[in-house]
Amino acid sequence: MGTARAMLEVRGLYKSFGSREVLSGVDLTVPEGSTCVVLGGSGSGKTVLLKHLVGLLKPDRGAVIVDGEDIVRLEGDALARVRRKFGMVFQGAALFDSLTIFENVAFPLRQHTGLPEPEIRARVHARLELLGLTGVDGAFPAELSGGMRKRVGLARAVIMDPKIVLYDEPTTGLDPLTTDSVDEMIKAARAHLGITSVVISHDIGSAFSVADQVCFLHDGRIVEAGPPGQLRNSSHPAVRPFLQTWFGKT
Amino acid sequence: MAGPARYGPRSLAENVGQGTLDWIAGLGAIFQLLGDVLRLSVRPPFRWANLFAQLDFVGAGSVFIVVVTGTFSGMVFAHQTSRAFEMFDAEGLVGPTVALTVTRELAPVFSALMVTLRAGSATCTELGTMRVTEQVDALETMAVNPVHYLLVPRVLSGLVMVPMLVLLFDAAGIAGAYGVAVHVKGLSAGTFIERTRQWLEPADIFEGVIKGAVFGLTLMLIACYRGYHASGGARGVGKATTQAMVQAALSVFILDYVVGVLLH
Numbered sequence: 001m002g003t004a005r006a007m008l009e010v011r012g013l014y015k016s017f018g019s020r021e022v023l024s025g026v027d028l029t030v031p032e033g034s035t036c037v038v039l040g041g042s043g044s045g046k047t048v049l050l051k052h053l054v055g056l057l058k059p060d061r062g063a064v065i066v067d068g069e070d071i072v073r074l075e076g077d078a079l080a081r082v083r084r085k086f087g088m089v090f091q092g093a094a095l096f097d098s099l100t101i102f103e104n105v106a107f108p109l110r111q112h113t114g115l116p117e118p119e120i121r122a123r124v125h126a127r128l129e130l131l132g133l134t135g136v137d138g139a140f141p142a143e144l145s146g147g148m149r150k151r152v153g154l155a156r157a158v159i160m161d162p163k164i165v166l167y168d169e170p171t172t173g174l175d176p177l178t179t180d181s182v183d184e185m186i187k188a189a190r191a192h193l194g195i196t197s198v199v200i201s202h203d204i205g206s207a208f209s210v211a212d213q214v215c216f217l218h219d220g221r222i223v224e225a226g227p228p229g230q231l232r233n234s235s236h237p238a239v240r241p242f243l244q245t246w247f248g249k250t
Numbered sequence: 251m252a253g254p255a256r257y258g259p260r261s262l263a264e265n266v267g268q269g270t271l272d273w274i275a276g277l278g279a280i281f282q283l284l285g286d287v288l289r290l291s292v293r294p295p296f297r298w299a300n301l302f303a304q305l306d307f308v309g310a311g312s313v314f315i316v317v318v319t320g321t322f323s324g325m326v327f328a329h330q331t332s333r334a335f336e337m338f339d340a341e342g343l344v345g346p347t348v349a350l351t352v353t354r355e356l357a358p359v360f361s362a363l364m365v366t367l368r369a370g371s372a373t374c375t376e377l378g379t380m381r382v383t384e385q386v387d388a389l390e391t392m393a394v395n396p397v398h399y400l401l402v403p404r405v406l407s408g409l410v411m412v413p414m415l416v417l418l419f420d421a422a423g424i425a426g427a428y429g430v431a432v433h434v435k436g437l438s439a440g441t442f443i444e445r446t447r448q449w450l451e452p453a454d455i456f457e458g459v460i461k462g463a464v465f466g467l468t469l470m471l472i473a474c475y476r477g478y479h480a481s482g483g484a485r486g487v488g489k490a491t492t493q494a495m496v497q498a499a500l501s502v503f504i505l506d507y508v509v510g511v512l513l514h
Contacts, residue, residue, distance in 0.1 A: 055390075056390060083390070084393045088387075088388070096380075112392075
């Protein structure tokens, strides 16, 4: 991993909403093909950080470099071009509730490619099958369980073969078995598709299961970063109590 | 938590001032959105299926309530004017009076209000729900411009379909008035038709159609703007929809006067 080039870099990122500073100089580097998990408590700014990575929010200052290109000042078509490198799995899946599962997954292909319908159908079915979602093509998102919706969200996120996939709290609110299946799908996306992943989470077990690198966001900064084993032994006063809730107090 | 409430002339002035500034900012944002919609509406990709779906929803879906509203408006108006004109022995003017009022005023205003209630509220709620459930963010991350994909077909559908509904209202209103005047009040059919043809001119119908286009554009623009910028979960969507309905309805009445003056 040490020699892989950076696919994502965040440098000195600051963001305030009104008088409240949410990000206070975040620095983060994610090597190509790796999975980086950003841990942190509720309200620590994890989702705000994630939205900066794909240009949904503009920072007050700092740089967000995607595949060698600073996206902070990009707008319109230039930003859309960079966004095609991304897939994003939202906390609530954010599936279009007026479209069927098939139409949701096919949506990016229909918007951005001139592929014939049989080719689109084949690609969508292949991705759904890879993620264990067969026989749900005609269902609407409201008819699926939370775990299935997240998997459909991932299928939609990777249908265009993106270089980077962002996951916003992918296991929040899921039962342990479904959490395991979501973890497996994140690992599968990396193993089979070579995707660079950033996972925002406060689920410690899931984070240590999927991560190559774990970063801890606290008070608007990354206060600890490293491989899971290294972070587990952290003595940082914010990180240690957080991890003890999972690994025990001894 | 909110601080203690402040009263007195100063806080009143501050509230009025802030309200005025917010109103101006909101108006500016809506005009900016109009510019974006117009610019993007002539730019590919042209999503015809989306546009036709919205034309169907706003137009075809509103036919029933517009016809019912138009018919009964014409009937009521004919009934009331008949009673009044009887005093002057001028029942023959019922047809043109109703026709001119319907085509110039009632059809555009009532059609726009019906579309506001039916399609405007649904549009605002749908967009607001898409916003708070991150479906709009999802579109952006998929490099699809949400204004282009979601708002352009909705605003254009208001611009195109409300004038057509105005024509439908015209027909239903005059037919309703004919029914009451001829079959209830005993006016001769020939008098009703001839007097109406004598007084009603294409310019009167055109005035209503122009107003319908302005109202349709405005009400869908407001519904889209409020829904698109909704925040704060279900409560925020409800608040946005209420604001959209009130602003759209008020705009229809204000614009009715403005457009009426400009056209004359």
